[in-house]
Amino acid sequence: MNEAVKGTPSVKEGGVKDLIVDSIKHNTKQYTMFIALIAIWVIFTFLTDSVFLTARNLSNLFVQTVTTAILAIGMVLIIVAGHIDLSVGSVLGFAGAVCAMFMIKLEWGVVPSVLATLLVGLAIGTWHGFWVAYRKVPAFIVSLASMLAFRGLIIGITGGQTQGLEMAPEAAANSFKLIGQGYLPTIAAAAEGHVHDTSLYCSVAVIALFVASGLRKRAARMKYGFTVLPLNLEILRLAFLSAIIGTFAMIMVMYLGIPWSVVLVLALAVLFSFIAGNTRFGRHLYAIGGNPEAAKLSGIDIPRRTLALWMIMGVMTAVAGIVYTARLNAATTSAGQNAELDAIAAAVIGGTSLLGGEGTIFGAVIGALVMASLDNGMSLMNLDITFQYVIKGLILLLAVWVDMAQRKK
Amino acid sequence: MDDFILEMKGISKEFPGVKALQNVTFQVRRGEIHALVGENGAGKSTLMKILSGLYPYGTYGGDVVFDGQVQKFTETRDSEKAGIAIIYQELALVKHMTIAENIYLGDEICGNAGWIDWNETYQRTAKVLREVGLKLSPAARVIDIGVGSQQLVEIAKALSKDARLLILDEPTAALTETETDNLLKILGSLQQKGVTCIYISHRLNEVMSIADRITVLRDGRTICTDEKVSMTVDRMIHNMVGRELTNMYPRKERPVGDTVLEVKNWTVRDPVTDDVVCDDMSFRARKGEILGIAGLMGAGRTELVMSLFGVWGKRQSGEVWLEGKKLANRSAIDAISAGISLVSEDRKRYGLVLGMDVKENSTLASLDRISKLGIINKNEEIKSAGQYVKELRTKTPSLEQPVRNLSGGNQQKVVIAKWLLTRPKVLFLDEPTRGIDVGAKVEIYNIMNGLVDQGVCVIMISSELPEVLGMSDRILVVHEGRITGDLPRAEATEEKVMHCATSGS
Numbered sequence: 001m002n003e004a005v006k007g008t009p010s011v012k013e014g015g016v017k018d019l020i021v022d023s024i025k026h027n028t029k030q031y032t033m034f035i036a037l038i039a040i041w042v043i044f045t046f047l048t049d050s051v052f053l054t055a056r057n058l059s060n061l062f063v064q065t066v067t068t069a070i071l072a073i074g075m076v077l078i079i080v081a082g083h084i085d086l087s088v089g090s091v092l093g094f095a096g097a098v099c100a101m102f103m104i105k106l107e108w109g110v111v112p113s114v115l116a117t118l119l120v121g122l123a124i125g126t127w128h129g130f131w132v133a134y135r136k137v138p139a140f141i142v143s144l145a146s147m148l149a150f151r152g153l154i155i156g157i158t159g160g161q162t163q164g165l166e167m168a169p170e171a172a173a174n175s176f177k178l179i180g181q182g183y184l185p186t187i188a189a190a191a192e193g194h195v196h197d198t199s200l201y202c203s204v205a206v207i208a209l210f211v212a213s214g215l216r217k218r219a220a221r222m223k224y225g226f227t228v229l230p231l232n233l234e235i236l237r238l239a240f241l242s243a244i245i246g247t248f249a250m251i252m253v254m255y256l257g258i259p260w261s262v263v264l265v266l267a268l269a270v271l272f273s274f275i276a277g278n279t280r281f282g283r284h285l286y287a288i289g290g291n292p293e294a295a296k297l298s299g300i301d302i303p304r305r306t307l308a309l310w311m312i313m314g315v316m317t318a319v320a321g322i323v324y325t326a327r328l329n330a331a332t333t334s335a336g337q338n339a340e341l342d343a344i345a346a347a348v349i350g351g352t353s354l355l356g357g358e359g360t361i362f363g364a365v366i367g368a369l370v371m372a373s374l375d376n377g378m379s380l381m382n383l384d385i386t387f388q389y390v391i392k393g394l395i396l397l398l399a400v401w402v403d404m405a406q407r408k409k
Numbered sequence: 410m411d412d413f414i415l416e417m418k419g420i421s422k423e424f425p426g427v428k429a430l431q432n433v434t435f436q437v438r439r440g441e442i443h444a445l446v447g448e449n450g451a452g453k454s455t456l457m458k459i460l461s462g463l464y465p466y467g468t469y470g471g472d473v474v475f476d477g478q479v480q481k482f483t484e485t486r487d488s489e490k491a492g493i494a495i496i497y498q499e500l501a502l503v504k505h506m507t508i509a510e511n512i513y514l515g516d517e518i519c520g521n522a523g524w525i526d527w528n529e530t531y532q533r534t535a536k537v538l539r540e541v542g543l544k545l546s547p548a549a550r551v552i553d554i555g556v557g558s559q560q561l562v563e564i565a566k567a568l569s570k571d572a573r574l575l576i577l578d579e580p581t582a583a584l585t586e587t588e589t590d591n592l593l594k595i596l597g598s599l600q601q602k603g604v605t606c607i608y609i610s611h612r613l614n615e616v617m618s619i620a621d622r623i624t625v626l627r628d629g630r631t632i633c634t635d636e637k638v639s640m641t642v643d644r645m646i647h648n649m650v651g652r653e654l655t656n657m658y659p660r661k662e663r664p665v666g667d668t669v670l671e672v673k674n675w676t677v678r679d680p681v682t683d684d685v686v687c688d689d690m691s692f693r694a695r696k697g698e699i700l701g702i703a704g705l706m707g708a709g710r711t712e713l714v715m716s717l718f719g720v721w722g723k724r725q726s727g728e729v730w731l732e733g734k735k736l737a738n739r740s741a742i743d744a745i746s747a748g749i750s751l752v753s754e755d756r757k758r759y760g761l762v763l764g765m766d767v768k769e770n771s772t773l774a775s776l777d778r779i780s781k782l783g784i785i786n787k788n789e790e791i792k793s794a795g796q797y798v799k800e801l802r803t804k805t806p807s808l809e810q811p812v813r814n815l816s817g818g819n820q821q822k823v824v825i826a827k828w829l830l831t832r833p834k835v836l837f838l839d840e841p842t843r844g845i846d847v848g849a850k851v852e853i854y855n856i857m858n859g860l861v862d863q864g865v866c867v868i869m870i871s872s873e874l875p876e877v878l879g880m881s882d883r884i885l886v887v888h889e890g891r892i893t894g895d896l897p898r899a900e901a902t903e904e905k906v907m908h909c910a911t912s913g914s
Binding site for chain 1: 740741746755760763765777787788809
């Protein structure tokens, strides 16, 4: 207080050093998660005689991550706003079954079937949102009710039978399959070599975009007169991150190219990161989860935001259901069982606080990768299913404990 | 030779980058009431945390001598066992349990079989309640009794553990005047029975009325320890801040402008109990004045501003006019867009999202001003938040600092910044200086003056009479939901205000 009285400036104009220290402090959590993921990969590489680290396996791993990642992206926002959604597993299965029935029984094409399924997801989300936002029923109960109800409805519409998509008209079935199993097409004949040209070009384009946006952000900060990293350090930072993106891309380029479903996840992750960090809607969700009373007094329309949030979650679940069904090429009655737990675990491993108000999309995607890596690695090792469950449970416990211990510091 | 029950000698404590305490000496005589005063951040809490064992032996320098022996507390249980009890500002009672359950929580009286002996529990509880002058049933639930009684229950709990040294941290912050008087009386009677008491408070008048001796801390150092008789409030303040606060209330003379806000026949019921809380209240607030609202706790002042802001109560009748326009104000959204802002009395509950940082909290109510199509311009955000950090002299290491880590005064400034960013015409301040230190108070007063100069109509609720009298141009007094006085500054005296606030005429 004394300094303030003397009239010295009360806020430090952060220097470059502060900027770096701040950014490391801010992102410790994300770095630790990333390091943990790499550690898991190294362990599995040893335990599986390097089978785990092959381009083929990693590429498969990414595809296996997709449904959990999509659900986790939505789940982060739900948990950030102070809710929980236990229904995503059942709703995922239901949406997949609905989509399959559109194609098999009604013989609709892929586009109308997918669009109609998204609408069904939207409707389910609206239903949840109505009860949570306007009837003030706890989300736990609303979604628990749907978890039961939609598991039943899946059986109702599939007649309790697995509905293989080969029963749908062939053209539609083939293009539907691409959503879950297909890769970016190649222009030049790629068969002889291992280079998938479009995938490669796309990766390069993404990296270029990433670098450009990084530089643009820096320019904007300079325009406002804020501290920025010196150009050489900034270039080093961008180069480092580009190398990471490049490595992931190359893994897929070296196998069959980038899968459509991975493209979808990345697009959703970028979109939702933007929504979470840069829009009023996102900011409002964090405020509602952090302190609902302060949010209300700050003029935030909590019911409206909550309804919109659940509608988004409904659509995301439908997207996950479509991808899941396309990957399996069939709608089954057990589709999506326990998917809600994987999604919640992914979000929580990714640093989302179950108390609300805290969490990142990037973290949840890494969390989903961790969960899928465990599944994938342990299957490769032919580990008894008993241990697979036990280990996954313990890892979840450990991850949250590490996170809480870090937070205390 | 003095008989000291407690001697803390040469205590030093460091946190990364901060020397919280440097060679502090603090001696308490057996049987006295010893007041410990100092601004927020002076080191009072740190000192008490060392005494309680929360900061274990070995993490600090110096010695804690209690009852003639060097104590090596490693956890709070050790200090409790030694006979030291601390009652924190935020009460640590389980709201839904009974008084008896709370008093023996963690120390339940059990028979041989291991079951809880409820008869014994209730009987002993009744006994300690009598000691603190509480006429309540031991079976009453804590949630159903007032804050003042809860405070006494905490003291009773300490007594039940045979505490010989009682430490009270801001015990009267949430109490009404009668409750405060009662508490001070009880402390006096406990002193008769031989209980020693350390009394931490910002309310210097209370300190003067109750303490035998006073120790002042500043910036982690002991400034002085004196007998009360040789101490005055002015000297205390001087020692706390290290400079003369020649004018605690920097009020300015200003020309009074037109009516900005007019409230007519405002009647509001409590949504739960259906009692009339605001009863036919009418008043005006003018441009260029600070309108003070005085009254006892529970008189309906907070409810008045919360209902005007659209976030509380069942509206019965009445109208609000702002600059000649009638407002609907059904929610905070309406109020904010009309130009009304409310700095509420409980900043942690209603004002801040504690996990969010300074800039996110600052812009929370005015995001529409810095976004396009729902997308926030983050650079604009840094700019507008940064501007108010500078203007209000908020002390924070950076804009990215979670507000949780700021001191009370600086948190309050963040709340004020949030509301100023909405560019209000009328700013309600509900107990704007509660729980913040003397220096920060003066800064808040200066901010208020600055706002009035800019043409904002400031309406301040305060339970501190000197504050209301010192800062307001006009004072409304509220008693049991009705406005019982509308006093221009020149006519207002403490006696008049209290008269209106208590008898309602």
